[in-house]
Amino acid sequence: MGVVDFLLAHHRPDEYDRCYSLGGVHLCARCAGLYPALALLLALQLQGVVGAIRAEWAVLYLLPMPAIFSWARRRLTGAAGSNPVSTVTGALLGVALGRGIFLYLRDHGSVAFWVQAVALVVVVLTVEILARLKNR
Secondary structure (H helix, E strand, O other), X not given: OOHHHHHHOOOOHXXXXXXXXXXXXXXXXXXHHHHHHHXXXXXXXXXXXXXXXXXXXXXXXXXXXXXXXXXXXXXXXOOOOOHHHHHHHHHHHHXXXXXXXXXXXXXXXXXXXXXXXXXXXXXXXXXXXXXHHHOO
């Protein structure tokens, strides 16, 4: 697996069902939604097109939940997922991360950003530890 392959689809060949195949190139379904949404929202905020968000807590803390739940379910149970669902939940996660990163760029001490970041890290680490214990 080359560097470009890894950047587009960080999955092993036995996990290519989590990817779209475009002319022999694999693209991670979740990342296909995540990165464009993150980049677009971040750019719009930096240009001043998107200002204050009324329900910021919902954007920061609720929008990531479908992606995290979907990923954790698959990681812990091996349940098959759906690439279109992964793309949509990835886009929701991208919006949340785009808002969080913007808040951080505006204020490195942003409590809202740090709560989001720490919560995501704790959830990911917890799921990874559980998955590795299960697979022993």
